[in-house]
Amino acid sequence: MTEDRLAFGTATADEVEEVLALVRSAYRGEASRAGWTTEADLLDDERIDAPGVAAKISTPGSSVLTARTPDGELVGCCELVLSAGAPAYFGMFAVSPTRQNARIGRRLLAHAEALAAGAGADAVEMTVIRQRTDIIDWYARRGYAPTGEVRPFPYAELVNGRALRDDLAFLVLRKPLHGSAEGGR
Template identity: 50%
Template sequence: MEPAPTPPPLRLGLAEEADVPAVVALVESAYRGDGSRRGWTTEADYLDGQRVDEAMVRAMLRQRGSLVLVARQGERLVGCCHLEDLGGGVAELGMLAVDPLAQGQGVGRALLAEGARVAAERLGARRLRLLVLWMRDELIAWYERRGFRPTGERRPFPYGDLRYGLPRRPDLWFSVLERPLP
């Protein structure tokens, strides 16, 4: 039996307008629907509907203090995340998504490290914050292994805002995690 071919090297960079449809497709594949169940980041048990749309991603690209990072293997987009300057030395990392077929290959770790670097260098952040659905114990543990700590703060889920999905349960809220940046 032949070994699986080695994937092309990972290239990290900033998303551009032409990347918007691929970013949306990637995020949807990682979080929503039955296809997302191939990976471990799925939210399909908690939310239906969309996770993000093209208008939202375009707004992220145009907003001052907002960046979308992408990871490519060859020409294929395999990961992304969003960074937003919240002011006061805090940047928020969100929409971290890895193609379910590329999960477990270090793409998420690479994006998280690059996001931390970019947040510090380009946004002047001293702390990196993220929000995770409270019941995602495995995902919270993954972030904790990368230096994030729960702040004890809870944020409400945007019920009624269909841009973020259709909740399948009434008890959704976000845990806030943070880590210092060098």
């Protein structure tokens, strides 16, 4: 699949289960091991539940962006939260594990950044588990840098499972958008 054949959209309440399945497949369990974004060696839980996805879709200022193939298959998604006077927040980023080297993630991230810039955000922030140096490096190649802030990992919020390590924490990464949709890509 070529990257120019993706269709971007915004998830609706009817798509909660489809988004949930994609996110879980990209991060947890054996299916996630087909890609490089798996966290299965760090966490043995379900990542998020249906009410959590529904909240991200329905909360004002928050949206779940989707990437679909021409035949309608959901192959990527992310959360984008816009707040006046604050950096946009990018999270819940997932690409189908069997399609993670097809530039889908790169293109979806650029789409989210363009939407954030268009809404007036001057930066995009995200959190990444600090042990995930491969993911942090991927974001660095796209202009994201650690802010120096480290946030505690929400062990009490795991969904139907447990952490496999007790030293998890989040690094906060930020990319300035320089007031344009291009943002230094």
